[in-house]
Every structure is written in C-alpha cells, then in structure tokens.
Amino acid sequence: MFLKARRFSRARMAAAGLAAVAMLATACGGSSAGGDANKDTLIVYTGQSGDWQLNFNPFSPTMLEGPGTIFEPLFFFNNIRDVEPRPRLGKSFEWNADGTQLDIELRDDAKWTDGQKFTAKDVVFTLDMVAKNATMNSTGYKGVATAVDDTHVTIKFTEPSFMEGPQVLGRIWMVPEHKWKDIATPGTDVVKEPVGTGPFMLEEFKAQAFTLKANPDYHSGEPALKKVRYLALSGNQSGEAALRAGQIDWQTGPVPDIANVEKNYPGYKAITIPMNQVALFTCSNADLGCQGPQTDVAVRKAIYYAINRTQINSLAFENTASEVSPGAALLERDKDQISSKLTEKTAPMQPDTAKATQLLEAAGYTKGGDGIYAKDGKPLAMTLKVVAGWTDYITAVDTMSQQLQQAGIKVTAQQVSWNEWSDARGRGQFELLIDSLHQGPAPDPFYNASYFFSTATTAKVGEVANPNFSRFSNPQVDAALAALKGVDPEDDAARQPYFDTIQTEIEKSIPYIPVLTGGTTSEFNAKKFTGWPTKEDLYSFPAVWARPEHSEIYLKLKPAGQ
Template structure:
C-alpha cells in the first residue's frame, strides 16, 4: 500500500521541455489552452531525475500503478466522509460481531490479457499480502475464502471493523495467474504490469512514462486517453512548465499561489489541508537507531524551538495550518482531540526556555560554539530532503537558523529521491523531512496504524512500510487493537483509545510536528473538465495520492467533449 509521502519536489528551468512535449503530441498550447483533439493528460509528480521502473503496487518506491493499473475493491475518500465508491467490489457487509466481512465482486471485470477477474484473485492477493510482512502496509491479518466466483468472505479472530476500509480500499488486487509465478513479490519491480484498472502501461522511459486508456475497462474506456508522467527537476521546473502550458496537473508550490489564475491563464488551483509535515526521526534505539535523536528530550526540544509562524510564511506561503503533537487533524478530527495533551495544538512561536531546559535536564551541556553536546557528541544533525523540494528545503534552512537559539545544529542535506526513499525505508538516517499521510477513510485510526504501529515497522536495515520512525510501543499497539474492534460510528467508545494514542505519541514524539500542509495542486481547467473542487471534493486532489489520482483520471473529460 502506499501513499507513502509522495510529495515529490524539485527545482530548475525547463528550457526545451515545451518543444519536446509538443513534438510528442503531449502538450497544450501556451497559456493552458487545449490542443485540438488532445486527450493526453500530462502530469508532474515532482519527480526530480529519471524514473526507475517499478510498477509493483506494494513497493514503497513504486512510480505508479495503485488505482490506475491495479484496483482496490472500493474507493474511500479520505478527504470527506461518505459512502465508498465501488471499484472491483459492488457491495460488502459485516456479520453481527464484526468478525466476518463479506464482499460481492463485480462480474464484468477482466485482466488486460482478457482473463476474467474472480474471487480466486482476491483470495490469492490477500493471502500473499498476509504472508509477506514487507508488503503488508495495512497490517491485514484476516483469512479469506472464495464462497463462489463473485463472493469472498474474510474472517478475523476478533472484531475488525477498522480493517474494513483498509482491506477494501488499500489492498491492490493482482492476477493470481501472473503473480503466483513471482518468487519475490516484495521486491519484483513488475516491469510489465497487468491489472483490471482504467489504464495500462504503454511506454516507459527514464524521463517519462505513459499510461494509455484500457479499452476493455469494466466501467468503459476513460475519456482521458493517455496519462503521461514527466520527470523534471523540481518545483521551479514545474512552475515553468505550467507557464509554458506543457503540463496539465502538478501538486506542489508555485510562487504567488494566491494568484494562479492570473499568473497561469487557463489553470486553477486547489489547496486541501490533510498531510502532516514532520521531521521524521529514526527514534528507537532498541530497533537499531543511533544518534542523539533517539532521546525524546531532544525531539521535544526541537519541537519547542520552531517558529511555525515564520516557517509557514517563508516556506509555505501561509498555505499550511496548525498541527497537533498528538497528530489528530485539528479540524477534521476535533471530536477525538484529547483533553489530556499538554498542547492540543503545537505552539506557533518558539519557547527557547522550555527547549533548553529539556536539553539540560537530559544531561546536555552547551559548548563554546553554542551547540549543546553530551558524551562528546554535539547536537548536530543532517536532515535528508530530496533535491528540488524547494518548500521543504526552505523550511529546513529556516529551521536551521531558528534552532541555533536552542543550541541545536540542523543542516539540510539534499539527496536524490531514490536515496531519500531508501534511507527512510531502511531506517538509515537520523532525521528527514516528510509528511504523514491519512488512510482510506476520513478517520485518524489509519494514520496511527500506519506510522505508529509495531506491525508496520522493522529493525534498522530492514524495510519498514510505512513505520519509518521505528515506533514500537505497547500502549499504542494496545489502543490500536481496541480501536480495531469498534465500529467507526462508535465515537464515545473510541475516544479514550484515541486519547491514549495521542498522549503517548506526544510524549514519545518520534515524528516532530511542523505544520499541517495545505496540499496545493495546479490544474489545466481549460483543457480538462471534471476536477475536484472545494464544493465537490470527490477525491483528494494530489497527483501523487493513490488511488485518489485514478478516481480523478476517471472523472476528467477533455474540454468541449460530450
């Protein structure tokens, strides 16, 4: 599964890009006006540098596939509450005690080689995920059986209501007749993906790859005939491509974000606060993490040393919003925000006295250079960030200046996305900047189960997915287990378990809260219609968010088409 922080970023000018894309028939004319009969959607995910082929939907480094090629059973909208949209499933129900989930499958879906999709494929996929912890990013532990060709029963040892949206919405169905021959499903890059989805791979090159509409798709061939993913060099390159009209959708910052329609004629922008920006730390010495960042006092000192008002203004054009140290979303999850938190919301201004008191209480002493140290090792950290993620780079550079006041040295270390992603997965880092993403339903349980559960982490050197902070805590695990048994509608029953998680998370602070990011996308409204809006937020509008992006691809129509 993953939505793994797919917030790719970058920077550089795109000199010859407009010519190259126009020659390939993939661009729109300058200013965003649509090309004649052009049904190719050109997207930029923030990929800086060549793509490395990987269409394995379960891999943390997949470049695409979930939702577009490989479908879930249902689409759950994490941005808004509401009924899930059928994909490969048509209906589902729980038994009275929440231990058996029955799913009805559609009878008109086929794999792109013409083989019929059946319940056997679902059972095979679920069994494979359960047997391979590396690809089991949802913590699935059920037992599936095919009742008939179009009905699956999934049994759990205990009530498992919270697993429902994950099993139904975040496990990507794969064909048994192909994947049963794959020796290592966790690491195979699936260079020739076969799915049931609305798109299929047409061409792969390092600088760009293209998905084409699936002509036999069960829901009809999409109106968008091609989706072309281009690799640029970052945020500035994306802004330049928007100005040239050579990309149709990107998720990332542009200068003067409030005036996109004036600065980029034909384009519109939308910003949705959902992803929680944090300094990820390899936090757990018991799992092999080393360095001063394994001390909670250090992490809390950094938390109090930030000037979030300044960070928001300088790095995020004031599009970000407050964040809770317990990581419940301040607005969406207000009913679950714990009263037991010392700070319900992270302070927007720094508290230098509190930060330095934490460090000195933990045995650190300030050296002659103004940097605290302990056992001869200074509080100096390199923080990894992909080259070209200009907003995050600005945030880190600003933090580096801010934290001098509390005697902490923070140095921004720009690396390739591949290097950053590998370090994050294996735990071979001290700190990096990233975002915690939400789950399939508009509920905080899923984010906690992804990033704070023992089930999703691993020892340093092994791949975590996506428990990158190496959190393993019995209080959190116990509360997650209790939440799993409760119906999502049982607000009162769930509240004390969420409080236990939030208070423990704030105490451990393995991910140091920065701000809730206002995820902003710029899209070509002159070339395509059907984009999500604030009034009709039918999917989370981020080009890197899977499977939401596929739901948007399915909904778009070339401007002027029926």
C-alpha cells in the first residue's frame, strides 16, 4: 500500500512510474519572455535583493540554490496535500513495528553529474555527515545508517521515530561521498562547483544572475525545461516591473491589484496558497545570549495585542493573508490538530491597546513624557530588520511601527540586504526581524514545531541556529516533540495531548509574534510554459523559493507547443 504524506507509520511504499515522472504536462501555443532565444529558459525571480553571493551548499542557511534541483532527497513529500510521497532517489521504504528501524530501497540507475554512480554509500555518508554537524542538521536527525548493499540502506534509531520518516526521506539532500569527504568544514563550505544527481546542474554563475541547465543524464529522463535563470534585482518593485515587461516567467511575491493579474499581465496567471505564517521573529532567550526588551515575554505579548492585523493585511498584503493561530499550527490545513486548550484560537485581528498597556504596566514599565514606556531607565525601543526591496514586508513593518507607537512601544525599521538579514537571523544578532515560519515535508504541525521551537535546532547567540532563530527552549515542548516521534501517526487521539502541550506553551511565550498566515502568491507565465500547479491539482507548493517543491514544478513544466 502507498504511504500517505502524513499517514506514514508502518505501511510499505512501492515505486511507481519511476521512468515517467519528469514530463507530465500537456502543451499549448504561446510566445516567450525574452524572445525566442529564451523559449526553453524559465526566468525566475526569488526576491533576491542585491548581488548573489556564491553558495551552493544545500545545508547552508545562506545557500542560493540546490535542494531538489541539483541535490535530491530520497522522496518528495507534498506538504499541502495528504498524498503519496513520490520517489526521487529512493524506490520504497518500510518501518519496523515499533518505529526504530527504517529500511530504504534505492534506485540503481542514478548517477552524479560527474559520471560516477550513486550508491547506498553516498546516502550513509550524507546522513553521517549531517548527524555530526549541528548547523547542517536542521531536521534533528539522530539515526545510525548502514549500507546493506549498493541499493539498500537501514537506519536504526534508539527510540521510536516514525515522525523522522518524511524528514530523513524528504528533507536531507544527498551529496557525493567522493566529492564531499575531503571538505574540511562541510557546514560552511560554499560548494562552488556542485555535483548532484538532480534534474539540473549549474551552468553559469554571475553576481547578477546564475543559470541551471537540464541534466541530460537525469535518471528519469532529461527535463523538457532546458534552463532556469535566476535574476538578482533590487526588490519587489523591480520584480513587478520585470513581470510587467515580460522579462521574468515566475516570481513569488506581491504585485499591485493582485486580483486582476490576468488582465494586467497578459499571458500570466496567479495562484495564492495560505501556507507560511508571517511573524515578527524575536531573539527571545536571554539565557542563550539574546539582548533587548524583546527578551521579556510581557513585551512580546504587548506587541502581539497592539498590532492591527486587519490594517496590515489591507495595506501590505492586499487582503491575501488570513488569520493565524498563536499556537503556530495552520488553521486550515491543521484544523483537526488545533488545540482546544489555547486561550485564543486565533490572534486578534483588531488591536487591544488596553491589554497591551495592562501587560506592560504589570511588568514594571511606566510611560514617559514622550509616550514611550520605559523600565529601569531604558526606553522600550527596538530595531526591526527587514530586507531592502521586500515592499510588502516593508509596508507591514512601517505600519506596525506606527501602530506600536500608539501603544507606547518604539520600533524602528531597518532595511538591510538579504545577506546581512540572513546572517543576523542565523546568529541571533537582532532584536526583531520579519520573516515567516515555513512548513515541513508533510502536512503535519509536528514539523513546524520541531523546526522552530525545538532546543535541538537552536544555538547560542553568535553561533548559527537553524532554523530555531528565536532561540526558544522549553523542556515541555521538547518532551512533547520527542514523544510524538514514537506515536503511530494514525493515532490522532494519542497524539493530540502532545499537540496541546506544544501549542499552549508556544502561546504562553510567542517567541515568534504571529502576524498573519501569508497568502503565498505566485505569478507565472502560462503562455510560455504549461504544467503549472492549480488549486485543483496542487501537486507541489507553488513558491519559487520553496525547496524542493520548486524542483517538482520544474520537472512538470514544458515549453508551450511541445
């Protein structure tokens, strides 16, 4: 029987259609952005503001590209639909009865782009490397892998680990032992010349743009999409201008009058999916070195209540965003796992200044003559980092700054380059920054919690955390996450008490202050390429920056007319 993306406990997943996974779209006529020379080239804009800094290490928090395209997982798990995982480098997998052993069968026809054969030894090498390097281990993998033969791997865990399945199988990118064994610092090496098994390979890198080309020896056949060109622009406004001029084929981000994309951008279509939760990330944990007023939970709670989310949605997101849970599970996708024990099921859409005032004054803050609260002689003032050029987020933080000023909280927006923002986020060298909580490999709230709220995925300030950037650490949450790994994912009743603990503890602390569930919107050139996801066929989460989800879309696309 096939394994569902969430229902993946002890069933066996068989390989299906391995030889025909790459090209499934039907063709139709159309013209191409950038002229005939680019008719087989998908030109994308990921939101990069400023020059690219070369880094093709798929395990680096500042990598440019690689997961899914150059470096493959063993399987692809759809994280918005409860459907069967699709084989990539794996063929099938099976758990033992108590979830302590995972047996994986690999395909035998995959090659690295330098011509060497992919084998089980590469899988074991990759898993061992990830386990030994905390900054590379964003899934918290703790298994011990053994190559049974060239096409079979066994992973043993010291405790039941059902929930590790989609993470190990779908979120660890396989790398070649013969290339990586000599890298002294794999967690920080930028991997200038990536060698992978994926459907694409690096053709050219320049600071303003880089290009991937189709892998002619890809195990499932050379993709119909021959090239993907990634542009660096100056921000969302430049992206919108390029879209209007037909110079890019896919971007994920806001454009004016989003409801009328097909009218305003002839040949293009748009799709909006509620998936990632926009939040104010706080460096919250003083014990791990965080400094600033945001380390006080009363301040975080006051910000939470002082925000006017309805106004932010209107001004920054064209009302494409929606309500958000303070417990960090997705309201729509995870509705069956939303805890009934939360104080509030959703964050308030209207500000509650009285509540914010009560929280601050109870915590010893007093309002000064300038209208700003202070404590121990220090004003309640913080800096909020945002990437220059991210116009929707810039509007959101400017709006929040004004709203918070009315509640006696001074927040100063600071626009920085993506590289500076990303480095500060990883090292905890910020007070506030705006970002979103992404989801895991399968449609289950466990993964979001295990990434952003686990002690195992954070670090002291100055060291790189990945991805628990807030430095949140809670023994009850850690214990609940550990317990969930040993519960059969089919047993909803047994799992719910642990979700209750996780969500209520998150609500008490809100290290990531929830703003809204972002309506992730992509605009794409439907006249030039066919095979795009639709709301009726969400075979992958449609965001150009979502990895490996974007690679599944690249595999489905065909130039119009083919």
